[in-house]
Amino acid sequence: MGEPNFDELDVAVVDAVRSAPRASWRELAPVLGVDPATVGRRWSRMQSAGAAWVTAHPAGGATPTCALVEISCAPGRSGEVAGVLAGDVEAATVKLTAGARDALVLAQAPDLGALSDYLLDRVGRVPGLTDVRSHLMTRSALEGSRWREGALDSEQRTRLHTRAGSRPDPGAALQEPDRRIVRALSADGRMRFERLAEQVGLGPVAVRRRLARLEETGLVILRCDASRHLSGRPVAAVYFGSLDVDELENAEGRIRTLPGVRACSLVAGPYNVVVDAWLHSAAEAHDLERRMRRVLPALRIEDRSIVLRPVKLLGRILDAEGRSVRSVPLLADDR
Secondary structure, X not given: OOOOOOOHHHHHHHHHHHHOXXXXXXXXXXXXXXXXXXXXXXXXXXXXXXXXXXEEEEOHHHOOEEEEEEEEEOOOOHHHHXXXXXXXXXXXXXXXXXXOOOEEEEEEEOOHHHHHHHHHHHHHHOOOEEEEEEEEEEEEXXXXXXXXXXXXXXXXXXXXXXXXOOOOOXXXXXXXXXXXXXXXXXXXXXXXXXXXXXXXXXXHXXXXXXXXXXXXXXXXXXXXXXXXXXXXXXXXXXXXXXXXXXXXHHXXXXXXXXXXXXXXXXXXXXXXXXXXXXXXXXXXXXXXXXXXXXXXXXXXXEEEEEEEXXXXXXXXXXXXXXXXXXXXXXXXXXX
């Protein structure tokens, strides 16, 4: 199936939804300079094609324990291994890569014990897998929900950020009704309150109140993702770097200013900085690396990989073109 033709308005709609994931079309339309029906029609077309979607994931005090997992496979088995792991709730993101590893997995679990069980008892026993190297994530320096295509001007961005920001509460925790809400929204982050209420067994008013609390306390993040071809940046790259501990805090602000950088994580391992980027072409891989070195001279890039195929992105199974095919809940039914 070929990728539908998308234009600048489609990309602008996606950027607007990234800034306000659950805003109504009536709220977004004046910012984009079109009528609400046009915004809704454009979004429905992209969502139906699997080219754009909104999902929710635990954050703040509810953030699961995560690890970046490098996997090597027997010749010809990497696709099979990635497909098996993509069906696991714990494997939030799965990528097939070129370079020193055949696949990269973002693994998550409620706590370190559960994550250890998953890595040792499940991942290590998948047929076709020959080597596993796990690196515990200590912090997300730049989260993927902050990614923007740059399709909106400064005035449009300002109008979309008029709502009060969240007030993270480290002591807040997900209650069982909250978990049901997050599970439902991981499949469809723009689900109407009436339908969401039916799925979680609460009234619409209670659901609205709970979701507002989850967002205000930073327990959940709603984010819009899109097919990499929609953005015109079809190539994904992962950089593995090292910085002295004293430089880490300074590095966070500088890395997030670089064009193409989608996410940055701090990990415990032979390298401590992992940068995910979207590029216009593979030829840009070294260009971005040079820019990183210019803004952060102390950063030592130890390795890098080009993503050959994204298999799963934060709970969404993807096809070979990076389009969403189906959802795998990010939270299990029971702990």
